[in-house]
Amino acid sequence: MDGNIVLCGFMGCGKTSVGKRAAKLMNRKFCDLDQYIERKEGLKVSQIFERFGEAGFREREAAAVREIAEKTNMVVACGGGTVLFPDNVQAFHAGKGTILYLDVPLPALQERLKGDRKRPLLQKPNRRKVIAELYEQRCPLYQAAADLTVEAGAPACVVAKRIAEAFL
Template sequence: MNPASGLPRNIVLIGFMGCGKTTIGRILARMLGCPFVDLDLLIEQKAGMPISRIFSERGEAYFRLVEAAVLHELAAPGPPRIISTGGGIITRRRSRTLLKQLGYVVWLQAPVDTILERTGRNRDRPLLETDDPAARIQALLDQRMPLYRASADLEIDTAGLDPEETACGILESARYHFAH
């Protein structure tokens, strides 16, 4: 399938770290034959350093400013893309507005134990550098859940789901969304 016959606009994946945004995003991009954009990688390129270093040297507020600027750049007209965002993208009002302008927003979610299992091997998660990562995840989820919900056109719990099947479901939902 080529992008022209696929979607008129982007599919944007939001959700907490470890919920499958990158994995499912790459599958969707392959299925549609369109570009996959990892917002975190673009931020690292723009800042000239890894996200963990941005957080340690410049702080989360600076990171969110760069994140919003990169998101704004993606809002420019272009071919349909699959866009994977960072887990905290929804914490800024302007970013939430831009997400909706970009296209069909899908909130991928998972329970705390699944997130811990998926992120436990990755030491490059600045927000989880704490004595109790489970409590930190739960606190962030509690804080962000209403923002994810308000930003999303579709919500999917990815725990126990096959990524390929999840991608197929997202694609069908997006086609229906764009058709109506």
């Protein structure tokens, strides 16, 4: 199978760290969608949010999804909001991608994200509350978008090995 493996899930669930390791184990290319957008735009995600708002970022993200979905044999780490939009899910599936939801319990995510300074949606004084509210909103959408759910509370190397074994 050479369709892309698309990792989705909440901020801090390990999409990038797991994705890099899984790609290496499976001899696939790795793509971090946010980094792809940053290279293409010549701006950091936070700068895109500042200049164009969330809507402007989401437009750029949707275009990047369509481009990546046409490629094959990749492990793709989505941004935390990518699969919340049905057109993005449809584009990945149209390209024969398999979407995996990396499921991490809320307390673990709270801990992982407590010192984050780069995610625009978390740069608020009531961070724990924002994380909890976003988590409650987004998790059902991740589950709905995903073809498979992977328990991802373990170290990235363990989760990557589980994914590789499932696809090799």
